[in-house]
Amino acid sequence: MRNFYEMIREQEADRLALVEEGKEYTYGELVKLSQEKGDRLRQEKSEKKVIFLREKRILDQLVSFLGCQAAGKIPLLVPEDAKQLPEIGEVPENACMAVMTSGSTGVPKVLYRRYESWADFFPVQNEIFGVTPESRMFAQGSLAFTGNLNLYMAQFSIGAAIVAANVFDPRRWAEWIEEYKTDVVYLIPRKLLFLPQCIKKPVTTVRHILAGSQSMGSEEAEKLRRCFPNAGIVLYYGASELNYITYLRQDQMTQEKNCVGKPFPGVQVSVEDGEIFVTTPYHVEGVLCPFSLKDLGHMDVAGNLYFDGRKDDIVSIRGRKVSLLKIEGALEDISFIGEAIAAAVEKEGEKRVAAWVTLCGSEVSEECEEQIYAHLKQTLANYELPFCCKIVEKLPHTESGKKDRKVLDKM
Incomplete structure (x- = not known):
């Protein structure tokens, strides 16, 4: 069964894959480290199908994730500070990875993915996000967050590189973005908006800025454009259960921060009684479409979706x-x-x-x-x-x- 370890093995061994806070790793080095991790897992002779991975550094998270797949196991990256781990029930036959989500109740649950549920969409998302084989994408944060993990794998699928930061230090981020001439920056809006405070002169190498998980309006986008004058900005709306749902480009942003744009190719979105329903072939195992995340929204006459919050954002007072x-x-x-x-x-x-x-x-x-x-x-x-x-x-x-x-x- 195909997985992301096999995908990375197919890349040129001497090609740059990862820069973690100044330390460079080629695809060949990532494969070697992952093989070694896989060998250690095999020696343990554990009958567990799903392996919980709790690592602090991005390199260790990545190597553990790939090493599990090299050993024929299903990796599940969990946040370093996770207090409660989910129970593992029946594992779908074709699953190559698992992710953990808290769900609306706060009780952790496990979602499983086939390789194809992400990989088949990589060409679509890479084109919209402006990612090419020569790209260097800056990203910060744990791979236990599926938004980060997905974009890493999408980069690696075409032999591109990631410039990664573990630390929350916008001044260092700005230095690494300039030093490694990154052309793509991926951060949530809250983190992105720290960069204008740290960048003293325009950075011209950045061509694309990606943001998700939070809202952003035209005013915030303009602040970023002053720092990155050559960059286009894409804001996306997605979910662990469904992958990418809608996206919005900078020239479509307005003062209405809850606008999240139009559906990605191959994805259908509808709103029934104020509740958002999504139909997509790129969902986790066990999902039946149309699927609701219990998110609320509405659509305008142009087909743009507006995120109005979750059902539990509405309280009775x-x-x-x-x-x-x-x-x-x-x-x-x-x-x-x-x-x-x-x-x-x-x-x-x-x-x-x-x-x-x-x-x-x-x-x-x-x-x-x-x-x-x-x-x-x-x-x-x-x-x-x-x-x-x-x-x-x-x-x-x-x-x-x-x-x-x-x-x-x-x-």
Whole structure:
């Protein structure tokens, strides 16, 4: 059965594959390290089909993932800080990899993929994302996040290279992007928007910027364009269960940050009673299409999809339906607020909405709080106003960079 280890073995051995924070590895070196990992796994003579992999460094994650496949095992990369591991049930016969997702309940579950469910789509996504065999893509973050793992494999499928960062250090990212003349940058919007603060002069080598998992509007895109004047920007909407769903180019972005564009080729999207349904051949095993992620949305007359949040983003407060995403959007429209999370909490025996925000370029003061509420009263109904708005240094995020509202729900 074909897998990603076999795919990488087919590339030219002396071709550059990975640069991890200044250390270079060719395809041949990756194959050798993966073979050695596979040999060690075989020697263990374990009967387990699925191997949990918990590694800190990107190189170790990559080698462990490929080494498992070299040994005929199914790799499952888990976040380094994962507290709970899922139970392994029946494994689909054609699966070559597994991914872990928390799901809407927060209980980890395992999803399985065939090689073809990703590999057959690589030519499509590489063309849209501007990836060629000569590309060098900068990326940061764990391969336990399937968005990262997918793009690594897509690069490797055509012999391109990844410039990878383990650390969260935008100044170093900017240095590596320039030093290795990367032509593609892949980061979630929250991380991308740190780069304009660190780049002093325009970087002309970057031709394509990719972003997913979070919203981005034309204003944020323009900040990036000033740093990367030759770059086109693509924002995508996708999911671990389904792969890529829709995408949006910079010239199609508006002030409406929840617009996520039109479907990728071969993918169909519909909205029924405000719920998004997707039909795609590139899904994980066991999915029946049309499939719903329990995401809410609507479509305009031009066929663009708008992401209106998840079903659990809508909470009932004193008998009224309140959108947490709408409250977060209203807060983030305030010029001195960097990021915001809204969550439903118990207050004096009833459910209320609270908010947490970070500031950018402002110091905490009573004036800040007054300005926040003055703005919210102009954009939200009285029943939508958070009963408190706490200013914090930073907000929690998941491995994929999404805001981790579940952590705040417990505070």
